Structure formats: C-alpha cells, structure tokens
Amino acid sequence: MDGGIGLPVTRRDAPGKVSGDAQYAADFPHAGCAYAALTTSSIARGRIVRIDTAQAERAAGVQMVLTHRSLNEGLGEETFAMKGGHMQSSFLPLTSDEVHYAGQIVSLVIADTQEQAEAASRLIAIDYDAQPASASMDDGDRVEKPLESKSIDVGNANAALAISPVTIDATYVTPAQHHNPIELYATSAEWREGRLLVHVPSQWVMGTRMGLATIFGIPAEDVHVECPYVGGGFGGKATILPHTVLIAMAARRLGRAVKLVVPREAMFTVGSFRPATRSRVRLAAERDGTITAVSHEQAGQSATIDHVSFAVTEVTARMYASPNIRVRESTVATDVNTPGFQRAPAEAPGFFGFECAVDELAVALGMDPVALRTKNEPARDPVGNLAWSSRKLTECFARGAELFGWSRRTPEPGSMVAEDGALIGYGCATACYPSASGPSAARIRYSADGVCIVSLSAHDLGTGAYTVMGQIAAEVLGVPNHLVRVQLGDSTLPSGIIAGGSVTTSSSGSAVHVTALAVRDALLRAAGGGELVDGFVVSPDGSRRPATEVLAECTSGFIEETGVWKPDSISDKQMQNGLAGGMAFSSALGKYATYSFGAQFAEVRVDPLLRTVRVHRMVGVFDCGRIINPRTARSNLAGGMIWGASFALLEETQIDRKRARFANTDLAGYHFSTNADIGEVVVEMLDGSDTLANPIGTKGVGEIGIVGMPAAIANAVYHATGVRVRKTPIQVEDLLV
Amino acid sequence: MQTLDVTLDVNGRTHSLQLDPRTTLLDALREHLGLTGTKVGCNHGTCGSCTVHVDGRRQLACLVLAASAAGRAVRTIEGLAAADGTPHPMQAAFVAHDALQCGYCTPGQIMSAVSCVEEGHARTDDEIREYMSGNLCRCAAYPNIVAAIADVARAA
Amino acid sequence: MQPFTYVRPDTLEQALHEAAEPGASVLAGGTTMVDLMRGDLAAPRRVVDIGHLPGLSEIDLSGPVLRFGALARMADAAEDAALKRDYPALAESLQLAASQQLRNAATLGGNLLQRTRCPYFRNGVSACNKRVPGSGCSALDGEDREMALFGISDACVANYPGDWGTALAAFDTAVEIRSAAASRTVPLANFHVAYGDDPARETVLEQGEIVTAITVRATPAGRGSTYAKVRDRQSYAYALVSAAVALEMDGDTVASARVSLGGVASKPWRSAEAEAVLTGATLTEAAGLRAGEAAFAGARPGRHNAFKVELGRRVVARAALTASRRA
Numbered sequence A: 001m002d003g004g005i006g007l008p009v010t011r012r013d014a015p016g017k018v019s020g021d022a023q024y025a026a027d028f029p030h031a032g033c034a035y036a037a038l039t040t041s042s043i044a045r046g047r048i049v050r051i052d053t054a055q056a057e058r059a060a061g062v063q064m065v066l067t068h069r070s071l072n073e074g075l076g077e078e079t080f081a082m083k084g085g086h087m088q089s090s091f092l093p094l095t096s097d098e099v100h101y102a103g104q105i106v107s108l109v110i111a112d113t114q115e116q117a118e119a120a121s122r123l124i125a126i127d128y129d130a131q132p133a134s135a136s137m138d139d140g141d142r143v144e145k146p147l148e149s150k151s152i153d154v155g156n157a158n159a160a161l162a163i164s165p166v167t168i169d170a171t172y173v174t175p176a177q178h179h180n181p182i183e184l185y186a187t188s189a190e191w192r193e194g195r196l197l198v199h200v201p202s203q204w205v206m207g208t209r210m211g212l213a214t215i216f217g218i219p220a221e222d223v224h225v226e227c228p229y230v231g232g233g234f235g236g237k238a239t240i241l242p243h244t245v246l247i248a249m250a251a252r253r254l255g256r257a258v259k260l261v262v263p264r265e266a267m268f269t270v271g272s273f274r275p276a277t278r279s280r281v282r283l284a285a286e287r288d289g290t291i292t293a294v295s296h297e298q299a300g301q302s303a304t305i306d307h308v309s310f311a312v313t314e315v316t317a318r319m320y321a322s323p324n325i326r327v328r329e330s331t332v333a334t335d336v337n338t339p340g341f342q343r344a345p346a347e348a349p350g351f352f353g354f355e356c357a358v359d360e361l362a363v364a365l366g367m368d369p370v371a372l373r374t375k376n377e378p379a380r381d382p383v384g385n386l387a388w389s390s391r392k393l394t395e396c397f398a399r400g401a402e403l404f405g406w407s408r409r410t411p412e413p414g415s416m417v418a419e420d421g422a423l424i425g426y427g428c429a430t431a432c433y434p435s436a437s438g439p440s441a442a443r444i445r446y447s448a449d450g451v452c453i454v455s456l457s458a459h460d461l462g463t464g465a466y467t468v469m470g471q472i473a474a475e476v477l478g479v480p481n482h483l484v485r486v487q488l489g490d491s492t493l494p495s496g497i498i499a500g501g502s503v504t505t506s507s508s509g510s511a512v513h514v515t516a517l518a519v520r521d522a523l524l525r526a527a528g529g530g531e532l533v534d535g536f537v538v539s540p541d542g543s544r545r546p547a548t549e550v551l552a553e554c555t556s557g558f559i560e561e562t563g564v565w566k567p568d569s570i571s572d573k574q575m576q577n578g579l580a581g582g583m584a585f586s587s588a589l590g591k592y593a594t595y596s597f598g599a600q601f602a603e604v605r606v607d608p609l610l611r612t613v614r615v616h617r618m619v620g621v622f623d624c625g626r627i628i629n630p631r632t633a634r635s636n637l638a639g640g641m642i643w644g645a646s647f648a649l650l651e652e653t654q655i656d657r658k659r660a661r662f663a664n665t666d667l668a669g670y671h672f673s674t675n676a677d678i679g680e681v682v683v684e685m686l687d688g689s690d691t692l693a694n695p696i697g698t699k700g701v702g703e704i705g706i707v708g709m710p711a712a713i714a715n716a717v718y719h720a721t722g723v724r725v726r727k728t729p730i731q732v733e734d735l736l737v
Numbered sequence B: 001m002q003t004l005d006v007t008l009d010v011n012g013r014t015h016s017l018q019l020d021p022r023t024t025l026l027d028a029l030r031e032h033l034g035l036t037g038t039k040v041g042c043n044h045g046t047c048g049s050c051t052v053h054v055d056g057r058r059q060l061a062c063l064v065l066a067a068s069a070a071g072r073a074v075r076t077i078e079g080l081a082a083a084d085g086t087p088h089p090m091q092a093a094f095v096a097h098d099a100l101q102c103g104y105c106t107p108g109q110i111m112s113a114v115s116c117v118e119e120g121h122a123r124t125d126d127e128i129r130e131y132m133s134g135n136l137c138r139c140a141a142y143p144n145i146v147a148a149i150a151d152v153a154r155a156a
Numbered sequence C: 001m002q003p004f005t006y007v008r009p010d011t012l013e014q015a016l017h018e019a020a021e022p023g024a025s026v027l028a029g030g031t032t033m034v035d036l037m038r039g040d041l042a043a044p045r046r047v048v049d050i051g052h053l054p055g056l057s058e059i060d061l062s063g064p065v066l067r068f069g070a071l072a073r074m075a076d077a078a079e080d081a082a083l084k085r086d087y088p089a090l091a092e093s094l095q096l097a098a099s100q101q102l103r104n105a106a107t108l109g110g111n112l113l114q115r116t117r118c119p120y121f122r123n124g125v126s127a128c129n130k131r132v133p134g135s136g137c138s139a140l141d142g143e144d145r146e147m148a149l150f151g152i153s154d155a156c157v158a159n160y161p162g163d164w165g166t167a168l169a170a171f172d173t174a175v176e177i178r179s180a181a182a183s184r185t186v187p188l189a190n191f192h193v194a195y196g197d198d199p200a201r202e203t204v205l206e207q208g209e210i211v212t213a214i215t216v217r218a219t220p221a222g223r224g225s226t227y228a229k230v231r232d233r234q235s236y237a238y239a240l241v242s243a244a245v246a247l248e249m250d251g252d253t254v255a256s257a258r259v260s261l262g263g264v265a266s267k268p269w270r271s272a273e274a275e276a277v278l279t280g281a282t283l284t285e286a287a288g289l290r291a292g293e294a295a296f297a298g299a300r301p302g303r304h305n306a307f308k309v310e311l312g313r314r315v316v317a318r319a320a321l322t323a324s325r326r327a
C-alpha cells in the first residue's frame, strides 16, 4: 500500500498548484462581474459629518456607491465569532456614521472595471468630527481590565517568591502583528434566483455559510461558499470579514456579480490581527534548580468595540512542576479593528516572555537551560493534577540537543566565535500547544473502478489536508494512492471543521476514519463477511477477491457512506450546532490533559561590529502524536519555526500613537522573513500515537512550530551578546551597546 | 478616455485587446485573458507573486503597464509546461521537494526559479536564497524551495 | 490610478516633445511610477513611455569618464564584470537593492528619481508636506525610525531611499539631461534637492527634461571601494543605514577618501567630515569609527532613529575597512 497513514505521500494538490490551475477565490470567473474598491477612514475615532459621493458617482463606469447613508437593508443579527457568531467583529462598517478605528471601511464604490472603481473611490470627500483615540495599550489613558475568571492559584506563589534563594522578575512585550498571507482578502458574490454564491478565501466555509444565511435571512442551503484553496490563512481568514457582507449586499442590489480584491494596505484594518501583549513573569527556585514558584501575569491588547483575550497563562502554568503557581490575565481596550486569531494566538507571544524567563532563571542558577527544564518536568498537570494523554517533552529535549549539538555550547555569553569573527549564540525553549478537537462529518464513495472519493468541507491552507484525509481513508480501505480523490473547501459537502486551533486532522481526520470504517463494514456485508486486507476481501475460508469486484456487484456500482465523529466531551446538541456551522470545540483539559509539545533550538550569528543578527540554523523536535504524513507535517512545522524567526527578529505592526493608526501597512514596511533570512531548518517528530486524544492518535501540528522559536532565538541572542532583550522584534538598535 | 489597442504575446499566442491604459500586465493576464495562474499579492512590487518572464527575463507584472508589454514575449506559469503537458523540470522539482504549502506564491516562485537557474544564480544555496528573496513565501517553504532549485540547477 | 493618455514614442526627440506637454510624465522601468500612480501619488495626464528607446541603455566604462545610459537596467549594471572589478561600490549598491525582478525592469535613471518610502507620504491620508504642501509633517511626532537625520527640516524628515544614488555620491558623478530645446549636465551633488528645503521638490529636473546618462569620472579609488548596507532583513529591504567608501591607499595610510551615506539623509549624502578624518589616517577599526563619528556629528536625530548615529558610525568603519583591503 502506497497511500496509507505514516507515509510521506506527495501533496495531492501540488500538481495543480505548480501549473497555475488551482483556483483561489479571486481566480473564479463571474460573467459580467463588476468591481469594487474601498475607501477607509483617515481618522481613528469620531463621526462622519459629511460624505460627498457626487463626483465618484459621476465618474466613468461607476454603478453604485455605498456609504452609511445608502445602506438601509434590514439585516439579520450576526455577531463576533468569539461571542458565538461568525463575524470578525461585532461592528459592521457602513451601518452607522461612527468611526471606531483607523482604516475602517467608510464607502464602497462599484464600477464596470477595476481601474474605474479604484479611481472613483479616491474622489469621495469626507469630513469627520474626530475624537481623541488610542491604538496602543501603552498609551497613558488606557486601563487594564483584570479577567478574574482566568486566574489560577496553586499554593502561594508570592510567599514562595519571597523566600526562595533564586528569583527572576521581568517584563516582556510583543507588538501587534498582521497575518499578511500572500493571497489578498478577496470576495466575489453573485445571486442566482435568490441563492448566493460566494468565492472567498475561508478557513471556515460552513461558518461563513451559516453567518451569511443569517445576515441575509435565507436558508443555509441557499448560500454556497466555494473555496477549494486558501492562499495562506494563519487565522486571518477564519471568520467572515465585513467586506464580504457588503459585497454580497452590493451584488444583490445591482443584480450583478461583484468582485473585490482588498488592497494590501487595507488588509491591515479590514480584517483582524495579532494584538500586542505584555507579560510579567516571576520564577523562583532552590539553588539546585528545583522550581518553587511560577507566576505569569499577562495583559493583552483588546479593542473598544469587541473584547478579545488570548489567555496563554492557562498553558504556561502547566509547563513545569511547581508547588506554587499564580497566573493572571487582563486586557487593555484600544481603538483598533477587532484583533483575532493569528497562528498560536495566545502561545506565540506568551511563550516568548515565559521561556525567556526560564532562560534567565537558568543563567541566575548557573545551570544548563535544557537541564533546568528537564529537572522540572511535571509527571502530571501541575494545576489540575490530570494525567497527560501523552507528554514526551524530555525526549524532545534529549533528541533535539543531540541533533543540534547542544553539548558544544559554552555557557558564558560571547564565548563562542565563528571563523569569520561572528558571535555565536545557542538558545532553546519549550513549545506547547493545546490539542483540541470538534465534531466533523465526511462522505466516502468507493466505486467499482477502484476510485475512492473523500468529501468534506474541511480546508487545506497548505497544511496538507488534501493529502492526509485521503491517507486516512486509504489506510482503512487499502486503496492505492493514485485512486484516491479528495474534495474540500465547499459548503455543499458534508460538514468539515473550521481550520483553526490545529484541529483539522484530529477532528475531520477522525470523521474520515470512522466513515472509512463504515464503508469497509458495508463492503464486507456486501461480500458476505470476511476481512478487508490491502484492498482484497479475504473471506473466512481464506479466499481473496479484489474489493472492486464486490463493488461491481453492488447495484449502484459503489458504496457510499456519510459518517460523523465528535469528541466525547461534546454533547449531541453541541455537535448538531457544530455541524451546521457553529463553533464547537472540546477543551485540551478533559479526562486527560492533551497537548502537543516541542523542544526548539536556535543558533544565531551576530556581527561583532554592526550587531546584526542572523538565524544560522534551527532545530525542532516535536511530540504531536501520530503523524499521518511526515512530509506535509515537516513542512508545516518548519514553516511555523520560520514564523517564529520572523516573530523574534522582524515582525511588528508599528503603531503611530499620535494618530492611533498602523504605520507600516505594506510588505516593504512590514517585514517577515525572505528566503535569505533563513538558514538550515531541521525538524523531527517523535513516534507515537496518542489514542487517548482521538481514535487516530493525532495531536495538533499546525501551530506549535512557532511557539518556542521566538524565545529560543532571544535566548541565543543573549548567549551571543550578553544582552537580554525583553521585547520583539529584536532589532539592531537593541544590541548596539 | 483613451482606449488602447494592445497586442500581447503571451505564451506564444497573440492576443488583441482593447484596454484602459491604466491596465497593468497583471490585470490584463488575470482579468482580460483569464490567465489566473499569475497571482496578485500586493500590486506594489513587494511580494513577487506576480512574477512572469518578459522577453526572457523575470519581472513583476503588477508594475508593468500592459501597454508597455505590447510587442514583448510574455511567459506565464501556464506557458511553462511542454507542449505535451509534461511539467517543466522546475515544476516537477517543486512537487518532489514539497516546495509549497498554500501554493499562492508558487507560480511566482517557479517563474523566478526558472530564471534564477537560467541567469546562473543557482550555484550555491546561499546564492539561491539571495536571488529568490524577491519572492516572499508567508507559509515559509523556503528550505524546500532552495532544495528544489538546487536540484534543477545541478541537473542543468 | 487616475485616467491618462499613454504614448510610446519611437525616438528620443519625439519623447522630449511629448514630455514637454503639461501634465506629462515619463515612464522608464515603471517600478516607481506605476506604484505611485496606483496610490494617486502621481497622477499624470499623459504617460510617455521611454523604457524601450534605443541608444540609452549602453554602459561604457572604457574612457576617462564612465557613461551609464539612463535606460540601462539595474540588473545589467549590477552584473557587469568590469564594473564589479573596477567600481565594486557601484555594482554592490545595485546588487543589494530591491530584487532581481525589480532590477530587471528598473533603470539607472529611474533609480536616481525614486521617491521616499515615508509611510505618511505613501498612505495618502496623513498630513504630508511632500504630498500636500502646507499640510504638515506627520513623521515629526509619528513613527520616525526610518526617517532621515541629514538634510531635513521641520517641514519634512523623509529619507531618500536609493542605494545607487548614494554610491554615486562617493564619486565625481554628473547627470546628463536633455530637453526639446537644450541639454545640460548637472553634478549629482546639485541634482537632488534636500527634502528639508522644499519637500515637494526633489530634483532640479524641469517639466520636459529627460535624463539621458549618468557619468562618473574614472578613478583608481573605484577599485578600493565598497557599499555596505544594513537593513532589518537580509534581502529585499531598504537601507537602515548604508555607506559607500572609496579609498586610495599608500601602504596602510589612506591617500584619498570618499564617503557617502544612505538611509540617513533626504538626498544622496556625501560626508566631507568622514573623508577628512580618513585622509592621512592609518586605517584601523578605531580610525574607521572616528571617521564614522565625524560623519554623524551633524546628525539631527528624531524620536526613534537616534540609533542610526551609532549604527552609522559602525557602518562607515566597516565599509572603510573593506575598502582598504581592496585598495
């Protein structure tokens, strides 16, 4: 068998992607479509007192101009995804004259061509009554709001901190960041006889369908969301962005298809972003390195219009054995577009501070940072005393140290120098990501011609879902790889799960697994019993016949089953809601504590004179349960690690505090890694199925790769230079000392 | 408003178009010729996803007016495979090395990679990294992209 | 983009005639121009495409004066073997700029004429004296990490982003300019106008004028030259600070020095101060750092870019050391 679980099967979608045939949202043709262009607010808070669209309306080719004055449709109640809805924000632009953040959509021009729409959108004149605004959580007038429900106390951390011989108390900050997928946000909408067809890059076609149906007051079946490929999501395309609603509305009014491709600069404000954070971490230990107290207080940037919190401390609290644990969460509301999920939303920023503090503790103790972590490995979840479903962090560190050559490290900062004079720094950090799952359905048709079609509305964002879903079915049915077909990203298919929180393989993969079992059982019933072995039905008497022969005898020429899977902790009602397009997730903390783990290592090279930093190589060893496809999983993890390198050294959405707006809103100003920034990247995945997590034994892969990397790099920079930088990005000016 | 008669030579075929002079080569390909293999990631020259060959050299289609491209040989990702459909060795190498994830930057990467080898800028991994840095990949498939190009360069 | 008429003349004479029309702009490689038009930062009524004009793309390094046709492509110049050997600073400045795709399209003349990357200029909404004279300068109390420290004023602190122009400033460079009626040659030092003086005006080029060539007086210091560029990421980024240094050495002693700075000024910035320190000095890292210190003595840092003074000092030292090894 060449296409089953654990094999490095070639990406099923690769041929279409390298030939240019793969169609992304903005690639679908819509006959006679009109084009839209946005105008966004130049102020950050206030009201629109005058909006003059006359010139734009007179411009060549213009069909319609939408503003808050012209928008009067009665719309169904939808809301922010984190409040149980499907929208990126609870505020829908053009529904009032209020301006809540800079870059808010204030008008939409529709014209016959792209060029006409863009030109006309610049002819709209707007007067504002501007109010003072704050877009930074550091602004003096901002108040920190504690979230008491997120507090955790075990023992008495403050008391332990007061009496322990070695302590660390430091504050770390991370900036706002943007997803910046290479595919721009884009929406094409068309109404055909009361039914809405939408092409939009989406990590959640079922949620998008349900949300649009609610807004437009039509049955969910009458909304078709098609999106077979997503050009990078990273969380930014998980929810319905407001412009999608506006484009669908414009298309209905005009009776014509309308297409919008959002300009890169507007991507910073018409969607969501990773909010800034501030973490105070205090650690205490005995002189032998036994940790006696862990305290982590995180404040996260939120929005005035929507409360958003990414509570990382419930994860960091569980990293090390400590009798005393104290964590707190709070948020700071700012005048910005609603922040949202971005790759490891809580963990990536939160682990930066936390894992730098662990390194600082190792330095204070004069102890090896790997040894310190290993010494404090908890046998059970130190907060709730749950057993781990699996936790092989110590093995990850051991293997990672070996792969990396950690033993070559001399602890003194600046003590390692390369041949060309560059300062060498070695650093490491722990990575962890909760492993959740949710309900999903799948359909499998196995036909007499040997072809097996797996269909579900899950998503492949480059994560490998097209490949792994087929492998899970092939494993059960013994179908050769070239006869497996997979359909995803279409709301007319059986309900897959949102591509978020690293849940796709565990959830939709489990659904494919149980459905494949149902197909197998039906096949064996049709064959009159026996076993399915490598695509052959082996009857109790030992005789073998190809499964396709049995299928040919079925009247339809195929067997088709639709199956559903849900985690135990999800009720039937939650499952129904989830399958219809609602959000339904199990927690990582159920009967067991279920997390993916990783040990991450970085070597940096620092120019001794210029103090520029280069990531020379990275090593990551991960415990992510069973790996369905090592090839796609490795790419995903390596991509996450490179995100971590960008996080550490490059990424920051600069906030102009005076104007309360994002400043560097293009890809020349918002830096993430180029090819030249990345040296060697080594990824290894430990063997091991975690069947306490789900029937196929997987934990999440998509997000953990980024989690420990920023701290590993910051720790390596310290090791190279002796300079402890407690912020990201670490820039040349931070090291010019 | 001026309407221009523009004759574009794309992948060896001649197309006569009537265009608004503002139309970029990228929009002419995508919106007028339906050649959506060339992707749009910024429209400002900052990402590389719109990379095509103009008279045999890689360029960014978003910063070229369609009118300026008239009379030049334009090659896009759709024109890379052999006439019988056999993928170009670079396309095959990208598949073989898993040099893509979401695939959105991929046509631009491949067009750029083909030039990178033709220009003689693929002699070492570091040289490939530098000469491929005009193609951002947010999924960060960089290590595999380098491996795919090095492979093709070795064979060439 | 606002509507325009597109013309593509066949000869320089025709192009000069077209370019003289009110509201006309020339288009060479288009990598700045199309981008600016997209943001309505340039809105010409007539676009005169000169990118393909014959006879303006030659690079001639043979005589006492090097000649770079204005339409020569950055990539071609960057890879010119003789230029790399005899004037590495010039070749490197091009090689370290933009990306290969951009360098294939972009011209040497257009490169000199690129406009600032200041986000307040580019975003089309914030107050900016360059975009809307008299509206104010948002960078003064905004994000100014990337802004300039020389040639600025309270009216504008934007940075000239070009690498090629910066490297050329370390040599005796002149710009050859034609109009329908006349031709003139302007020393590079007088070609750009510091933004601080009149933000809306960046060069002395008049309506209807076309740059036909860039000339550089041949010098043995070319071989002893380098262009050092520090940026936030390893490639495809503008300079935070850059420096070109061209030296003639007499043993360990600097016989003559030329130094120019990029990423820190509103125009290609020659540093006579650094040159004075280097000339006659024995070249060590300490001497390089002293020259760097002199270069930045007159800097006027803002709120987030003061680090460029320290970084710049070191970049000058690094460039001087590299150049001295080549000289």
Ligand SMILES: Cc1cc2nc3c(=O)[nH]c(=O)nc-3n(C[C@H](O)[C@H](O)[C@H](O)COP(=O)(O)OP(=O)(O)OC[C@H]3O[C@@H](n4cnc5c(N)ncnc54)[C@H](O)[C@@H]3O)c2cc1C
Pocket (backbone or CB within 6 Å): A668, B044, B045, B046, C025, C026, C027, C028, C029, C030, C031, C032, C033, C034, C035, C070, C071, C074, C096, C097, C098, C099, C102, C105, C106, C107, C108, C109, C110, C111, C112, C113, C114, C161, C162, C163, C164, C209, C210, C211, C212, C236, C237, C238, C239
């Ligand atoms: C993403 C990105 C990154 C970049 N990075 C760098 C970098 O790191 N370093 C760097 O130096 N540059 C960089 N650039 C700038 C790039 O080098 C310039 O855009 C390019 O050199 C301009 O040349 P062009 O021929 O395309 O000019 P065009 O866009 O055609 O013209 C530019 C301007 O010059 C005028 N013009 C052009 N030629 C003439 C002429 N012969 N006579 C009179 N006027 C003329 C035009 O009217 C226009 O105003 C970058 C650009 C982009 C888009």
Ligand code: FES
Pocket (backbone or CB within 6 Å): B039, B040, B041, B042, B043, B044, B045, B046, B047, B048, B049, B050, B051, B060, B061, B062, B063
């Ligand atoms: S779309 Fe052309 S470079 Fe980004």
Ligand code: FES
Pocket (backbone or CB within 6 Å): A182, A231, A232, A462, B100, B101, B102, B103, B104, B105, B106, B136, B137, B138, B139, B140, B141
């Ligand atoms: S593969 Fe997704 S951007 Fe490159």
